[in-house]
Amino acid sequence: MKQVYSVPKSLQPRSTHYCPGCTHGIAHKLVAEAIDDLGVRDRAIGVAPVGCAVFAYDYFDCDFQQAAHGRAPAVATGIKRSVPDSVVFAYQGDGDLASIGAAEIVHAAMRGERITVIFVNNAIYGMTGGQMAPTTLVGQKATTAPFGRQKEHCGSPLRVSEMLATIPGAAYVARVALSSPGNVAKAKTAIRKGFETQLAGGGFSLVECLSTCPTNWGMGPYEAMRWLEENMIPYYPLGEFRTPEGGQNDA
Amino acid sequence: MTKVVFDEEKCKGCELCVQFCPRKVIVMADRINAKGYHPAVLADEENCISCGICARMCPDAVIEVFKP
Numbered sequence: 555m556k557q558v559y560s561v562p563k564s565l566q567p568r569s570t571h572y573c574p575g576c577t578h579g580i581a582h583k584l585v586a587e588a589i590d591d592l593g594v595r596d597r598a599i600g601v602a603p604v605g606c607a608v609f610a611y612d613y614f615d616c617d618f619q620q621a622a623h624g625r626a627p628a629v630a631t632g633i634k635r636s637v638p639d640s641v642v643f644a645y646q647g648d649g650d651l652a653s654i655g656a657a658e659i660v661h662a663a664m665r666g667e668r669i670t671v672i673f674v675n676n677a678i679y680g681m682t683g684g685q686m687a688p689t690t691l692v693g694q695k696a697t698t699a700p701f702g703r704q705k706e707h708c709g710s711p712l713r714v715s716e717m718l719a720t721i722p723g724a725a726y727v728a729r730v731a732l733s734s735p736g737n738v739a740k741a742k743t744a745i746r747k748g749f750e751t752q753l754a755g756g757g758f759s760l761v762e763c764l765s766t767c768p769t770n771w772g773m774g775p776y777e778a779m780r781w782l783e784e785n786m787i788p789y790y791p792l793g794e795f796r797t798p799e800g801g802q803n804d805a
Numbered sequence: 806m807t808k809v810v811f812d813e814e815k816c817k818g819c820e821l822c823v824q825f826c827p828r829k830v831i832v833m834a835d836r837i838n839a840k841g842y843h844p845a846v847l848a849d850e851e852n853c854i855s856c857g858i859c860a861r862m863c864p865d866a867v868i869e870v871f872k873p
């Protein structure tokens with residue numbers, strides 16, 4: 555029989571600590587598939603965040619470093635500049651990237667660092683038990699916003715991809731959703747493009763993956779994907795916001 | 806060999822494969838694995854179209870798919 559789907563080689567053959575149905579697992583698979591497809595496992599170096607993905611180094615079968623909270627783009631910068639032939643990716647959550655690490659990501663993009671950032675936006679601080687993030691939707695409940703995020707008090711959620719797309723050093727910026735077979739297929743293409751941008755020396759690349767946190771959202775895994783499609787995508791539109799071919803372009 | 810192979814001990818019983826299978830041929834087994842989850846199994850091989858959707862949506866890299 556012909557194999558239609560095989561487990562990516564760049565993943566270690568072990569169980570993860572992620573909750574059942576958590577889309578961090580899907581994001582890991584897509585990154586590993588891109589590394590496999592581009593044949594760069596020997597050159598790949600990942601940088602893990604603080605957040606639920608802190609143990610990513612145990613799940614990918616390539617070199618890895620773990621960074622202090624929000625500092626993955628700075629650590630990735632150091633790795634890429636000292637080993638220019640490496641293929642460097644930072645893997646970050648929304649609390650890590652958009653909150654404590656907001657300065658690092660903006661400046662890495664500004665400098666046009668040749669790194670690829672996988673930004674897992676699940677609109678919450680997952681690891682620490684469901685606190686409000688800068689990306690939490692207005693009205694969405696969190697342990698620190700028991701009545702839902704209030705715009706008057708906390709402002710509107712940060713659209714990271716749109717913000718970074720205004721920076722000239724950002725060569726590729728796209729937002730995808732890990733919420734259905736079709737969207738996961740598009741996410742795979744975008745993640746691959748992010749790595750291809752780096753390989754071509756094009757500059758900074760980031761793929762924002764709208765993701766679920768079934769545990770802290772208090773939903774089943776499938777229900778969480780439906781919630782993502784109905785609530786997150788209207789506020790966080792999918793598409794490519796910046797491409798190496800030039801300028802902003804909504805797809 | 807069956808069209809859909811599950812690495813049963815890695816399954817966390819999330820049921821995403823069950824939900825997204827276009828032919829509704831995956832079910833949760835009555836037995837439990839070492840983690841304590843009911844693992845997903847292929848219940849109706851004949852009607853499986855080897856589309857790979859279950860494998861693509863599985864967050865835990867449990868599934869591999871083959872086409873005759």
Ligand SMILES: Cc1ncc(C[n+]2csc(CCOP(=O)(O)OP(=O)(O)O)c2C)c(N)n1
Pocket residue numbers: 604605606607623646647648649650651654674676678679680681682687767
């Ligand atoms: C300097 C510092 N401040 C705060 C924390 C606590 N902390 C751990 S993970 C986290 C946020 C994680 O949320 P996110 O980045 O969205 O990742 P997720 O778990 O949702 O994937 C925080 C605030 C910490 N570990 N270090």
Ligand code: SF4
Pocket residue numbers: 571572573576577578606676680681766767768769770
């Ligand atoms: S807490 Fe949320 S983000 Fe963290 S592993 Fe569980 S479901 Fe995933």
Ligand code: SF4
Pocket residue numbers: 809825826827828829830831847852853854855856857858859860870
């Ligand atoms: S390969 Fe397609 S039809 Fe077969 S079990 Fe998986 S999702 Fe269902």
Ligand code: SF4
Pocket residue numbers: 575811815816817818819820821822823844845862863864865866867868
């Ligand atoms: S999607 Fe994967 S982990 Fe979830 S029930 Fe199916 S095989 Fe098990």
Ligand SMILES: [Mg+2]
Pocket residue numbers: 647648649674675676677678679680687
């Ligand atoms: Mg988060």
